[in-house]
Structures are given as structure tokens and as C-alpha cells.
Amino acid sequence: MTIRIQHLVIEDDERSWLHAPEDGTDSLNDETLRLDLLSIVRHIMRDEPCTIVPIVRAFCTHPTNKYGHNAQVEVTYSKNGWRAIYGAHIADRVTNVQCYMD
Numbered sequence: 001m002t003i004r005i006q007h008l009v010i011e012d013d014e015r016s017w018l019h020a021p022e023d024g025t026d027s028l029n030d031e032t033l034r035l036d037l038l039s040i041v042r043h044i045m046r047d048e049p050c051t052i053v054p055i056v057r058a059f060c061t062h063p064t065n066k067y068g069h070n071a072q073v074e075v076t077y078s079k080n081g082w083r084a085i086y087g088a089h090i091a092d093r094v095t096n097v098q099c100y101m102d
Contacts, residue, residue, distance in 0.1 A: 005034065024061060028060075041075070057075060069096060
């Protein structure tokens with residue numbers, strides 16, 4: 001399943017576990033990073049056995065951490081369901097997408 005920008009579901013959630021670090025930025029509503037966010041979700045869908053587009057609950061960018069990531073995203077698969085946080089590296093393209101917690 002190839003998802004396009006119009007398939008991306010973004011719902012800010014005050015119960016989100018992911019918060020931008022002090023030296024980071026809440027990028028959930030940053031239109032300039034929307035294609036990078038879409039690319040991260042595509043990576044997640046390729047790596048995880050899911051048939052639905054995950055709902056993005058939080059997205060932040062920050063200086064590169066010890067894992068080589070400069071972005072993190074929290075997704076869910078239903079309103080009250082399973083949550084996962086992924087790290088990724090955004091540069092010329094998105095690479096190194098890795099699950100931190102599920």
C-alpha cells in the first residue's frame with residue numbers, strides 16, 4: 001500500500017508520551033517537514049505488519065542524538081490503542097528509522 005500526503009492522519013494528542021526536548025522543536029504542524037513525516041510513516045508501514053495508516057500523534061525535531069536520529073514521531077493505530085515512538089534521521093532523505101518504544 002502506497003500512502004500519499006492526503007492519507008496522512010495527524011491528530012495532536014495531549015496524552016502523547018513524546019514531547020520535544022529542550023533543544024528541540026514540536027514539528028507536528030510544520031508544513032515544511034510534512035513530506036519527511038510522510039516518509040517516516042512509510043518506513044514504519046514497511047517495517048511493521050500493518051494494513052492501516054498509523055495516526056501521527058506527535059512529531060519533533062532536535063539535534064542529532066546518540067542513535068543518529070534528529071527526529072522522533074509517535075503513532076497509534078486507533079484512538080485508544082497501541083502506541084509506538086520511532087526515531088529517524090532527516091537529511092537529504094529520511095534514513096535510520098528505528099522503534100524506541102511500543
